Each structure stands twice: as structure tokens, then as C-alpha cells.
Amino acid sequence: MMEQTSSRLRRRLSAILFADMVGYSRMMAMDEVATTMAVKSCVEMFTALAGDFSGQVIGTNGDGVFLIFDSSVDAVSFAVEIQKRIKTLNEGISEDKQTLFRIGINLGEVIIDDVDLHGDSINIASRIEAFAQPGRICISGAVHDQVSNKLAYGYEYLGAQEFKNIRELIDVFQVHEDPAAATLTTGMRRPARASEYGRDGQSKEQSIVVLPFGFQGNDPSESWFADGLAEDVTTNLSRFHDFFVIARGSAYVYNDRTIAPRDVARELGVRYVVDGSVRKAGPRIRVALQLLDARRDRTIWGEQYNREIDDIFELQDEITQVIVSATAVQIEASELERLRQQPPTSLAAYGYVLQGQGHIFRYTKDDVRRARELYDSALAIDPSYARALAAKSRTLNIDWRYDWAERPEVALDDALSLARKAVEFDSTDARGFGELGFAHLYRKEHEAAINAYERALRLNPNDADLMSDMADALAHCGRSEEAIDMLHKAMRLNPFYPDQYIWHLGGAYFNLERYEEAIRTIQTMQNPTEGRRLLAASYGHLGRKAEAQAEARKVLDAHPNFSVENWAAVQPDKYEEDVARFVEGLKLAGL
Known part of the structure; x- marks a missing residue:
């Protein structure tokens, strides 16, 4: 519904959708003509289908499309349908040549003048799109509130995200076409505070979270190495009976958030936070870690490890023992040995x-x-x-x-x-x-x-x-x-x-x-x-x-x-x- 606020400006509550092609620059470098034709075909599909869902294409920019819809239900339904059609188009095409789009959707007011649309809601939608996996859809909390009881899809919580020049945190969800599988994915639970759960004193004293490790390297596709190392450190710590260790799924909610570790500790109700980064260059890795005591608001341990990648299993054990010692948990040497997992015979198997x-x-x-x-x-x-x-x-x-x-x-x-x-x-x-x-x-x-x-x-x-x-x-x-x-x-x-x-x-x-x-x-x-x-x-x-x-x-x-x-x-x-x-x-x- 349009509201006249001046002779030139109008406000409209809309669902805003941004779609962006994955790997556009790489594909243009490989084959400009084929990539241009593929994008053109997809944009035509967006335009032809939008009208069936109360939508309108507002603009295109090379590899991107910007649309608005009358409702969140229409926008999400359109997005699911368009991703299905693009998936069909990709059948029989090698993965490196497939045309894939990320889609982000937000609900909010847009300001309309004679030539353009403006507003924070548009900026938020464009930034949400970046959180989507290739071929997937991400939505804001405002959209989720509108569609979760109306559309039979699933919704995975990706955390409350902080966007530049946006004052409030924005909840982001990824849409799952299969609602059953989404029962296994991370959920939005508030408040996530220790006081809500009535932990005993020991749990509060020896409680810890291992945050996802940042990845630094020439090949972003190898970021799985950092994720895997953080997961393994979490698993090693969680096997000790004297620790209260936050699960990997909850820690991963903070993967893309620029939030101070001490604030994470307060949100999760834990005392200790492990934070770090991994750099991989050929056969060598550099792992930088720190352990924060949130109660005292100080870093109690920090270390940088430069190792051959073949030493990863020994490094995991060393990191675990240092964290245990730094947090004053007494673990017998026999228990440390008993809890050690059997490593694979090949580092390649571990990587897979x-x-x-x-x-x-x-x-x-x-x-x-x-x-x-x-x-x-x-x-x-x-x-x-x-x-x-x-x-x-x-x-x-x-x-x-x-x-x-x-x-x-x-x-x-x-x-x-x-x-x-x-x-x-x-x-x-x-x-x-x-x-x-x-x-x-x-x-x-x-x-x-x-x-x-x-x-x-x-x-x-x-x-x-x-x-x-x-x-x-x-x-x-x-x-x-x-x-x-x-x-x-x-x-x-x-x-x-x-x-x-x-x-x-x-x-x-x-x-x-x-x-x-x-x-x-x-x-x-x-x-x-x-x-x-x-x-x-x-x-x-x-x-x-x-x-x-x-x-x-x-x-x-x-x-x-x-x-x-x-x-x-x-x-x-x-x-x-x-x-x-x-x-x-x-x-x-x-x-």
C-alpha cells in the first residue's frame, strides 16, 4: 500500500530480494560469451516468473538482480521456485560451468522517488544475500516471522549478524526446501544465558566455548581445514568429564559475527573462550590461538604454532593439553592417553x-x-x-x-x-x-x-x-x-x-x-x-x-x-x- 509523504517521495512496505551469480568473474575469464548468455537467460527467467508472485524486477547489474514483492510469502515462494528452475538448467553441466545464484530476502519499508528506491531495508537484503551458500536462499528474521507458519519449508538459524551502518543486529536464516531435515539445523533460542539454565557451580567454573577459527590462505576453498581443527579441539575438550563444553553447532553461530569473545562468553554463559586463526600455505600451517577468561576479562594464554601439516594430530593434542592446564582442570595422564583418538594412516583421509x-x-x-x-x-x-x-x-x-x-x-x-x-x-x-x-x-x-x-x-x-x-x-x-x-x-x-x-x-x-x-x-x-x-x-x-x-x-x-x-x-x-x-x-x- 502506497503512502504519499511528499510530492516526490512515497513509502512502501515490501519484501526485497537480491540475487547474485556465484563465481561470475571466474566464469567470465573462462568464457565471456557463454557466461553472458547464461546470465541473460537467468535474468529473463527472473523477469518472466516474478509477475506470478506479485514481484517486479527493479534492476540488474551484470551478475545481479534486484526485485521487490508485495509479501514475504510471495518472495520466498518465488526464490524457491527460481532456484529449482536454475538447478534443472544445470543438469548435465560440469560443476565448474554451472550457473548458480545466492539469494537474500528482507522485509521493510522502501522509499520511492521518481527514479529510484532507497532505504536501509534494501541494504540489509543485499548483505543477507552474501550469507547464502551457492544455490541457496537466506532471509532476515523479519521475513522468517512472516513465513515460518505459512510455508512448509525449513529455516536454519545463522546467527544475529552485525552489518556496517545498521544499528540493530539482524537475525539471518537459511531456507531449507525439506522441512524435515531442518529439524537438525541450528535454532534461534533467546535468551541463551547461563542463568536461564541453572547450571551447578562446577559447570560455571569450568565452562568453555571454542569459537570457529578464522582462515587465512590463498585458496578459500580450503577453509574447511580451519573449521575442522576447531571442531576437533572442541571434541577433544568435550571428552573430559570436568569440562562443560558448548556444542559445535552453537559456537558456529558466531562464525561470521564481528563480536568480541568476552561478549560471546556472556551470551553463552561460559567462563572461557578459545579463539584463533589458521593459515595454510602448501605443506605448512600457522595456528594462532588465545584463551580468554571472560570472568576476569583477560587473556590468560596465547600461542602461535608453525608446523608441518603432517604434525596436525600432535598439534591437536598439544593444544588440548595446554587449554586444560591453563584452565586448571586436573586430568590424569592415563585419562589423556585413553581419550586420544586413533588418527588415520593418511593425512589425505583426514582431509576428506x-x-x-x-x-x-x-x-x-x-x-x-x-x-x-x-x-x-x-x-x-x-x-x-x-x-x-x-x-x-x-x-x-x-x-x-x-x-x-x-x-x-x-x-x-x-x-x-x-x-x-x-x-x-x-x-x-x-x-x-x-x-x-x-x-x-x-x-x-x-x-x-x-x-x-x-x-x-x-x-x-x-x-x-x-x-x-x-x-x-x-x-x-x-x-x-x-x-x-x-x-x-x-x-x-x-x-x-x-x-x-x-x-x-x-x-x-x-x-x-x-x-x-x-x-x-x-x-x-x-x-x-x-x-x-x-x-x-x-x-x-x-x-x-x-x-x-x-x-x-x-x-x-x-x-x-x-x-x-x-x-x-x-x-x-x-x-x-x-x-x-x-x-x-x-x-x-x-x-
């Missing part, structure tokens, strides 16, 4: 696994497939590399869970086999036992599942995702009260916890017939789509027919082929009465 981790955490079908290819490359070099075996097992679990597997009837069997091999080759790695527990659970081998999870958490008592998975297993085994306690601990360790934790918590309340609490819990999901089955069943049992039927319709909107009987067969509950209660609730809702 680190690159795979960069894909698997994105939780898309294509990324999970790419991660598995990288893990296979690692295993081709070192067939006994336990970490690669466990990671590949996880990809099969994800494929099975979200119906991506080409052969779902054997996916869990293969996942189980890989997890068994992982624990056989390295009995000190919690990941293998976690995958073993998951595979056993969905094969309805309940005692074996719980035993595997218990072994995993003895090896890594700070792994929040393992806790969430084990809590789900406990709930399916009739031990929902224990599950609830474990999930609350997982949420303390992972303050930006994914919706999966909430889903598991809601399921535990449902099993205890605490339907009101189940509803309140599921309603806090960032991506509500996958929680609607529990909402429908809970409303059904409470006799709130209209609300139950409304949720049932939304279940069918997202999953038109949904079948109560099929879902009941997938549920891994130990006791038939738990399955029957859920089925009854769904049927009361009209499913």
Missing part, C-alpha cells in the same frame, strides 16, 4: 573427512550425498579409519530418516554394519557408538540401543546431540522422565539447539500423557512443520477438535501421502500401548 563434515552439517539431500562421497574417498585410502566409518553411517541414518535412501530397506542395516566397524577399529570414539545406538533403535533392538548410547556418553559426556538422541531412545523405551532431564542438559550444552531437541522433548511429554506441555513445547519449534503430528495427536486427546483438525490439515499440506499406519510402523516404541496412544490421537484429529 573434514571436507565431508562441512557438507553433512548443511542437512540437504545433495550435501549428505556429497559428504558420503568424501567419506568414501577417505575409506578408499584407509579402510580402517573409524571416524570415516562412523560419519558414513550417519549419512545413511539421515537418508533413511528423511526418505532419501535409494534402498531404504537396507539403509539401516548398512548403517549398523558401518557403526560396528567403527567401534571395532576405535573403541574410544563416541561417534561410532552413537551411530550404533541409532541404528539399533530403529531396528527396534532397544536394549542394544541404550547400551550403545550409554557407552558413547561415557566416552564423550558433553556431546549434546548424543544426549538428544539417547533421550529419544529412552522415551521410546518407556523412560520419558529420564529423557526430559537429559534433554534439558543437552539444551544447556547447546544453547542454539536444533528443533530436534524440542521434537524429542514434546514426544516425551506426550508419552507421559502431559498433552498441554507437549503442545507448549512443540509450539516453540523454529520449524513447526515436523511437530504438527504431535500437535494434532495432543489436541485430539484433549478433545480440542477444531485445533486438532487444523494441525492435521497442515500435516497433509506438507506430506500429502501421509499415512497413520505407515508412521506407526516407523515409530520405534518398545511398548505397543505407546504406539496405540499416538495412533489414537492422530485418528481423533482426522488423519
Whole structure:
């Protein structure tokens, strides 16, 4: 709706979309004519499709397109459709020649004069676009608020970002076309403060977060090395019982934020922060690290390491021991030795696994497939590399869970086999036992599942995702009260916890017939789509027919082929009465 504010200026609330081609300069250098024609074809597609979604192309600039829409729903729907069409155009084209766009969307007022559009909302949209992965869509918190309950997509929280000349922090989300997979991605939880969680004194005293390490090097595609090193330091620290270690997912929310480490510590409610950078040049690496005591607001340790890249595993152990010593945690030498992981026989295998981790955490079908290819490359070099075996097992679990597997009837069997091999080759790695527990659970081998999870958490008592998975297993085994306690601990360790934790918590309340609490819990999901089955069943049992039927319709909107009987067969509950209660609730809702 236009509002006349002067003879020349008008204001309009709009959804603003920026799209920018990935690797434009590189592709122009390779083939100017082909690249120009490809961009021209895509811009024509943007223009032709925009009108179907109340949109209008305002301008183009070489490799970029600027559009406005009447609503956020229209803008996001358009963006998803355009990315699908571009993906189709790229079929059969080698990766280095594909035309890919990043898209950013914001909602806000624009000022319109006789010749142009102006306003901070436009600047924000253009900066959000830079956060998107190639072929993906990022949106602001304002857009998320408008679309999260209206569009059956998923939304991954990328953190509250600070933009130049913009006074307020801007929440940024990445859109997932598959809402189910988005239940595993980082969520926006506020406030993420220690005082909210009631930690005991020891946790506050020995609490720590390892921030993502910055990468400096000639080849940005090697940034996975810095991410992997930070993740490994986090894992090494989290295996000590005396530490309270913030999960990798929550730390990664700060990857692109220019925020002081002491402020991160306050947000996460921890005492210590590890911050650093990695420079890789050929066979050598330089790692600069510092350890901040946020309580005393001082750096208590800083070091720069210049090593051959082949020394990376010794360097990880050295960094871990220095951090432990600097924070005055007493660890016996025998425990340090017991907790040491088995390194691969080849550094190349380790590199493939680190690159795979960069894909698997994105939780898309294509990324999970790419991660598995990288893990296979690692295993081709070192067939006994336990970490690669466990990671590949996880990809099969994800494929099975979200119906991506080409052969779902054997996916869990293969996942189980890989997890068994992982624990056989390295009995000190919690990941293998976690995958073993998951595979056993969905094969309805309940005692074996719980035993595997218990072994995993003895090896890594700070792994929040393992806790969430084990809590789900406990709930399916009739031990929902224990599950609830474990999930609350997982949420303390992972303050930006994914919706999966909430889903598991809601399921535990449902099993205890605490339907009101189940509803309140599921309603806090960032991506509500996958929680609607529990909402429908809970409303059904409470006799709130209209609300139950409304949720049932939304279940069918997202999953038109949904079948109560099929879902009941997938549920891994130990006791038939738990399955029957859920089925009854769904049927009361009209499913």
C-alpha cells in the first residue's frame, strides 16, 4: 500500500530480494560469451516468473538482480521456485560451468522517488544475500516471522549478524526446501544465558566455548581445514568429564559475527573462550590461538604454532593439553592417553573427512550425498579409519530418516554394519557408538540401543546431540522422565539447539500423557512443520477438535501421502500401548 509523504517521495512496505551469480568473474575469464548468455537467460527467467508472485524486477547489474514483492510469502515462494528452475538448467553441466545464484530476502519499508528506491531495508537484503551458500536462499528474521507458519519449508538459524551502518543486529536464516531435515539445523533460542539454565557451580567454573577459527590462505576453498581443527579441539575438550563444553553447532553461530569473545562468553554463559586463526600455505600451517577468561576479562594464554601439516594430530593434542592446564582442570595422564583418538594412516583421509563434515552439517539431500562421497574417498585410502566409518553411517541414518535412501530397506542395516566397524577399529570414539545406538533403535533392538548410547556418553559426556538422541531412545523405551532431564542438559550444552531437541522433548511429554506441555513445547519449534503430528495427536486427546483438525490439515499440506499406519510402523516404541496412544490421537484429529 502506497503512502504519499511528499510530492516526490512515497513509502512502501515490501519484501526485497537480491540475487547474485556465484563465481561470475571466474566464469567470465573462462568464457565471456557463454557466461553472458547464461546470465541473460537467468535474468529473463527472473523477469518472466516474478509477475506470478506479485514481484517486479527493479534492476540488474551484470551478475545481479534486484526485485521487490508485495509479501514475504510471495518472495520466498518465488526464490524457491527460481532456484529449482536454475538447478534443472544445470543438469548435465560440469560443476565448474554451472550457473548458480545466492539469494537474500528482507522485509521493510522502501522509499520511492521518481527514479529510484532507497532505504536501509534494501541494504540489509543485499548483505543477507552474501550469507547464502551457492544455490541457496537466506532471509532476515523479519521475513522468517512472516513465513515460518505459512510455508512448509525449513529455516536454519545463522546467527544475529552485525552489518556496517545498521544499528540493530539482524537475525539471518537459511531456507531449507525439506522441512524435515531442518529439524537438525541450528535454532534461534533467546535468551541463551547461563542463568536461564541453572547450571551447578562446577559447570560455571569450568565452562568453555571454542569459537570457529578464522582462515587465512590463498585458496578459500580450503577453509574447511580451519573449521575442522576447531571442531576437533572442541571434541577433544568435550571428552573430559570436568569440562562443560558448548556444542559445535552453537559456537558456529558466531562464525561470521564481528563480536568480541568476552561478549560471546556472556551470551553463552561460559567462563572461557578459545579463539584463533589458521593459515595454510602448501605443506605448512600457522595456528594462532588465545584463551580468554571472560570472568576476569583477560587473556590468560596465547600461542602461535608453525608446523608441518603432517604434525596436525600432535598439534591437536598439544593444544588440548595446554587449554586444560591453563584452565586448571586436573586430568590424569592415563585419562589423556585413553581419550586420544586413533588418527588415520593418511593425512589425505583426514582431509576428506573434514571436507565431508562441512557438507553433512548443511542437512540437504545433495550435501549428505556429497559428504558420503568424501567419506568414501577417505575409506578408499584407509579402510580402517573409524571416524570415516562412523560419519558414513550417519549419512545413511539421515537418508533413511528423511526418505532419501535409494534402498531404504537396507539403509539401516548398512548403517549398523558401518557403526560396528567403527567401534571395532576405535573403541574410544563416541561417534561410532552413537551411530550404533541409532541404528539399533530403529531396528527396534532397544536394549542394544541404550547400551550403545550409554557407552558413547561415557566416552564423550558433553556431546549434546548424543544426549538428544539417547533421550529419544529412552522415551521410546518407556523412560520419558529420564529423557526430559537429559534433554534439558543437552539444551544447556547447546544453547542454539536444533528443533530436534524440542521434537524429542514434546514426544516425551506426550508419552507421559502431559498433552498441554507437549503442545507448549512443540509450539516453540523454529520449524513447526515436523511437530504438527504431535500437535494434532495432543489436541485430539484433549478433545480440542477444531485445533486438532487444523494441525492435521497442515500435516497433509506438507506430506500429502501421509499415512497413520505407515508412521506407526516407523515409530520405534518398545511398548505397543505407546504406539496405540499416538495412533489414537492422530485418528481423533482426522488423519
